[in-house]
Amino acid sequence: MFLILLLVFIIVPAMELSVLIQVGDALGVWPTIGLVFFTAIVGVSLVRSQGLHTLMTVQKKLARGEAPGQEIVEGMMLAAAGVLLLIPGFVTDFIGLLLLTPITRSPIAAYMYKRMQLQVVANGRFNGGFGQPGQNPFGSGNPFDNQGNTFDGDFERKQDPQPRSHHIEADKDIIEGDVERPTNKPEDDKR
Template sequence: MFPIILLLFIAVPIVEISLFIQVGHVLGVWPTIGLVLLTAFVGASLVRSQGIQTLMSVQQRLQQGELPAQQIFEGVVLVVAGLLLLTPGFLTDCTGMILLLPVPRAKVARYLMSKMTLTTMGGSFHSSQGGPFDHSSQDGRTFDGEFERKDDDNHRLR
């Protein structure tokens, strides 16, 4: 893994510099700089709107009692897309824009989910049929109770 990351840290800047030189030769210096700034601003606004949609999807899944794993991983991909769009360069901007599209983002999120394993300390992960908000005990008994809120004004320390 380390050699791949090292290679990316060397190769990506070299590709970006060569693209800057080529685009700058065709368009000129100031239009090239303007194009980089424009992609950063447009990308940031797109990441914001896509992020809000993903957050709403997460909330909806939670209200249904489901685990929003796909949406959480898509949120991570959106963060990466935002970082790529804010990084100056045409290669990183193109990659970030591709990650903003719903289909590639979902595929990348599914790939990341397939590479992750869920482990807990002190035991294994158990799922219940009632969803994450099922408060049943292990032997099937459900505990129910009532509470009363008391006014704390009389018990304050002075």
């Protein structure tokens, strides 16, 4: 995790500054700034159109009763591409364009989706990024934690031994006084 944070907050900005300085020397200051704004505007409009296309593909798959797993991964990649294209710089724009272009996005999304499926199969359930694989992140209250809190059994529905009308007749006799009701009196009466 430390290595990823080091990469994101130190190495990527250093690369961005280096590339911006080199492009600024070659093109000049104002054309470089204009190019940064141009890539951001074009990138955001492409993210919107590709996002709508991906959303329609998801709806079509859902209408056919199929799981749109890869399309959901592609949607997450499009969101990341939008963020990368809005960050000023050419390195993040290049990575954002890789995630945005369908030719490169589809194979990357297919690979990531297969990896997620393998993780689910290997662990028995999706870890979701919390703790170790198979560890319950929400405490021991989960009924699926396989720690002896689940009971396995069978049941069968049985009919009442007496029909319902017999119960009604017995209640009617008690109310009318035909049946003697047992009383629970203490043994003090025998003195």
